[in-house]
Amino acid sequence: MPVSETFAVPPRLVPSxxxxxxxxxxxxxxxxxxxxxxxxxxFAVPDWSGHLPxxxxxxxxxxxxxxxxxxxxxxxxxxxxTGHIELTVDRVPGGEVSGHLHTVAKPGDTVxxxxxxxxxxxxxxxxxxxxxxxxxGVVPLMSMLRHRRETGSKVPLRLIISVRxxxxxxxxxxxxxxxxxxxxxxxxxxxxxxxxxxxxxxxEGGWEAYVCGSNGFAEHASRLLVAAGQPRDRVRIERFx
Amino acid sequence: xxxxxxxxxxxxxxxxxxxxxxRDPRLPPGQYDAGQAxxxxxxxxxxxxxxxDWTLRIDGLVTTPRxxxxxxxxxxxxxxxxxxxxxxxxxxxxxxxxxxxxLDEFLTTASPLPEATHVLARSHTGYTTNLPLAELxxxxxxxxxxxxxxxxxxxxGGPARLLVPGRYFWKSAKWIxxxxxxxxxxxxxxxxxxxxxxxxxxxxxxxxxx
Ligand SMILES: Cc1cc2nc3c(=O)[nH]c(=O)nc-3n(C[C@H](O)[C@H](O)[C@H](O)COP(=O)(O)OP(=O)(O)OC[C@H]3O[C@@H](n4cnc5c(N)ncnc54)[C@H](O)[C@@H]3O)c2cc1C
Numbered sequence: 539m540p541v542s543e544t545f546a547v548p549p550r551l552v553p554s555x556x557x558x559x560x561x562x563x564x565x566x567x568x569x570x571x572x573x574x575x576x577x578x579x580x581f582a583v584p585d586w587s588g589h590l591p592x593x594x595x596x597x598x599x600x601x602x603x604x605x606x607x608x609x610x611x612x613x614x615x616x617x618x619x620t621g622h623i624e625l626t627v628d629r630v631p632g633g634e635v636s637g638h639l640h641t642v643a644k645p646g647d648t649v650x651x652x653x654x655x656x657x658x659x660x661x662x663x664x665x666x667x668x669x670x671x672x673x674x675g676v677v678p679l680m681s682m683l684r685h686r687r688e689t690g691s692k693v694p695l696r697l698i699i700s701v702r703x704x705x706x707x708x709x710x711x712x713x714x715x716x717x718x719x720x721x722x723x724x725x726x727x728x729x730x731x732x733x734x735x736x737x738x739x740x741x742e743g744g745w746e747a748y749v750c751g752s753n754g755f756a757e758h759a760s761r762l763l764v765a766a767g768q769p770r771d772r773v774r775i776e777r778f779x
Numbered sequence: 780x781x782x783x784x785x786x787x788x789x790x791x792x793x794x795x796x797x798x799x800x801x802r803d804p805r806l807p808p809g810q811y812d813a814g815q816a817x818x819x820x821x822x823x824x825x826x827x828x829x830x831x832d833w834t835l836r837i838d839g840l841v842t843t844p845r846x847x848x849x850x851x852x853x854x855x856x857x858x859x860x861x862x863x864x865x866x867x868x869x870x871x872x873x874x875x876x877x878x879x880x881x882l883d884e885f886l887t888t889a890s891p892l893p894e895a896t897h898v899l900a901r902s903h904t905g906y907t908t909n910l911p912l913a914e915l916x917x918x919x920x921x922x923x924x925x926x927x928x929x930x931x932x933x934x935x936g937g938p939a940r941l942l943v944p945g946r947y948f949w950k951s952a953k954w955i956x957x958x959x960x961x962x963x964x965x966x967x968x969x970x971x972x973x974x975x976x977x978x979x980x981x982x983x984x985x986x987x988x989x
Contacts, residue, residue, distance in 0.1 A: 559988035563790050599792040605799035608809055610868055634798065634811070642794040649792050655986070657972055658822050753819040757934065760824045770824045779818035779870070 561598055561650040567622065568645055572708035576674060578614060578626045579639055583651065588617045590660035591681035592748065592776070595623065595653030599638060609635040612678035612750075612776070613654065616685045623651070626708055628674040659748065659776045661685075666694040666741035667748060668768075670728075670759045673701060675751025678776060680709055682748070683716070694741040700728045700755065728759060730766055737766050744769070750776040805863055805873055807980035813870035819934045820868055821953060828903050828954055830938045835885065835922060839899075839959035842890035849938070852922065855880045860921055860942060865980040867947040877942050879923035882915050885958075895960040899967060900941050903954040908967035909976070910943060910950055912960065919945055922955060947978040947985070 564581035571577050591613075598608040615624035629640040643649075661667055661682045669679040676699050686695050697717040701707045704721055713719070718736075720728050737745070747768050749759045756777045764770055803812060830849040838844035858881040865871045891912065898910050914920065921942040924931050931937035936953030943950050949969050970976050975984035983989065 559986050599795040600789050601795045601797035601799065602791050603797045603799055604789060605797035605802070606809065607795075607798070607811065608869060638792075638795055643792075647793050648790050650790055652986075655973065753934065757819075757825060764824055773824050775822050775824065777818070777820050779816075779820070779868070 559652070561596075561652045563648050564597075564623070564651045566643055566645050566647045566649070569643070572626060572710075573706050575629045575706070576626055576708045577629075577640060578624050578708075579643070580615075580622060580624045581649070581651070582621060583623055584621055586621060586623060588620075589613055589623075589654035590657075590662055591616065591685040592660040592678045593654035593656050594659075594678065594776075595625070595651045595655060597625070597635065598650040598652070599635060600650070607634050607638075610655070612681070614677045614680050614684075616681055616688055618685070618688050626674065626677045626680075656776075659750070659774050661746070661748065663689065663691055663693060665743060665746045667696075668736055668745035668763075669695065669697045670733075670747065670749045670751075670763070671697070671699050672728075672751030672755030672759065673706070674708075675749075675755060675776070675778060676701075676708065678750055679748060680712070684712075694739065694745075696736040696739070696745075698728070698732060698736065700751075700759075728755075728762065730762055733762060733766055737768065744772060747773045748776070749773060751778060753777045753779065803873070806871055807865055808983045809869065809985075810865055810871040810980065811869055813872050816870070817872060817875075817935065818866065818868070818870055820866060820949075821934075823904055823906070825933045826904055826954055827933065828938060833903070833938050833956075835939070835955060836957040837885055837889040837960070838957070839961055840892040840895035841960055842892060843888065845885075845889050847885065852880060852885075852939070855884045858884075858921060860923070860944060862944055864944050864948055864951075867949055867974065867978065867985050871980075876927050877921060877923040878925035878928075879921045879939065879942070881918060882920040882922060882941075883918065885922065886916065889960075891960050894962045897961045897964045899959045899961060899965050900950075900952040900955060901957045901959070902952045903956045906952060906954075906968050908950050908952050909965055909970055910946070911964075914943060914945060915958075919943065945979070947974075947980055949974065950978050 564583045567582045568580040594612040600606045611625040614626045627636050630636045671679045700720045702723045836846040860877045863873050923942040924939040941952045941955040977984045
């Protein structure tokens with residue numbers, strides 16, 4: 539029996555592995571500050587074969603003696619941005635890769651990337667999407683929102699973002715009425731009330747829910763969704779660790 | 780800058796400092812030491828599964844298909860694993876301590892038929908992953924319900940998970956409910972979705988095509 543029929547949450551698509559399995563050079567083209575701790579890194583990847591919103595890449599840094607470090611980063615940019623990708627990276631104190639990107643990297647530098655990876659969290663834009671992001675977990679969800687705007691899609695989409703303060707919200711000015719921002723320092727933790735109006739909408743075919751962020755956020759938000767009646771097999775989770 | 784290391788052309792990232800000198804030999808290639816942290820990576824909502832709901836079934840190409848309850852499994856001799864675990868996303872954790880029962884205890888009772896070569900492990904949620912039968916025998920795999928002296932938490936696969944430390948950790952199916960023995964290899968969920976079929980951390984078998 540094919541696994542896609544037995545797993546509780548069926549995969550959206552099977553990614554092409556040939557492109558994903560090789561590292562290739564990516565040249566840093568620009569750095570855009572988002573918040574005090576987050577920046578967006580724009581890379582030129584001339585042979586980029588495209589991706590789906592929600593997918594991620596592996597970034598590899600190599601030192602002069604051959605030592606390497608590699609980490610996963612979600613794609614913030616859209617498939618329409620040909621020849622380039624954008625990653626939004628939160629600076630982790632003492633972090634090896636995020637630290638390098640934030641303090642050493644400058645335009646013209648070359649890293650290596652592998653991807654796009656992860657078909658499970660991808661959103662091809664077909665079904666109504668209810669997106670819940672905590673902190674840097676908004677990154678792959680932003681790719682979905684941007685993609686929907688770029689293509690002029692009318693598929694229902696709601697985005698709920700949990701951040702500590704307004705100042706820690708990246709992509710300032712890009713959110714519209716589809717987005718609800720919950721600032722946890724003032725409003726407290728995300729709770730059922732924050733999800734109620736989106737869930738009450740009941741778009742045709744129901745919501746496909748995408749939850750992304752730290753494990754703590756992912757656990758909390760996915761439990762809220764299920765408690766509010768969202769079917770378990772319509773919840774996709776990307777945990778940043 | 781492109782440098783040659785042996786036959787390989789390597790792209791060096793300007794200004795990236797080597798931490799090679801303090802790289803632990805226990806780290807497989809491309810991994811980093813997560814220290815005390817134990818990241819959680821699963822794509823599903825964590826199930827609320829209790830010990831009374833939990834069972835383990837071994838069937839397929841065995842002489843005696845059998846289902847164990849929580850109490851029956853706990854009546855088997857306790858066995859421990861102390862050692863390292865490696866996740867495909869890049870972190871490794873040294874000196875983890877799991878307790879449960881050696882998988883051989885269950886397999887011996889079920890008695891695999893000679894033609895059995897592979898296993899499809901299945902979790903309570905429907906998640907599946909495949910392994911060669913040999914990778915699960917001779918003290919290389921466990922059904923684990925304790926980690927670092929405490930009951931395994933739901934996020935980490937509690938009440939009980941498969942533990943196969945010789946492979947990337949997606950093969951150690953959380954919320955394990957069954958093992959089906961087969962005479963052929965049958966890819967599981969992640970193996971269908973872009974991950975390598977074997978998942979050996981020492982050969983860096985992460986993605987299909989590698
Ligand atoms: C699928 C996926 C997508 C992701 N997408 C994004 C994204 O879009 N944006 C984003 O910002 N992140 C993302 N992440 C997280 C990202 O991959 C990294 O984990 C993150 O950037 C931290 O990496 P780092 O190298 O900077 O820190 P690391 O060096 O890995 O350090 C992490 C933490 O461990 C501590 N630490 C490190 N070494 C030691 C040690 N020897 N002893 C004790 N403590 C130590 C550090 O102080 C730090 O607190 C994603 C993760 C996944 C799995």
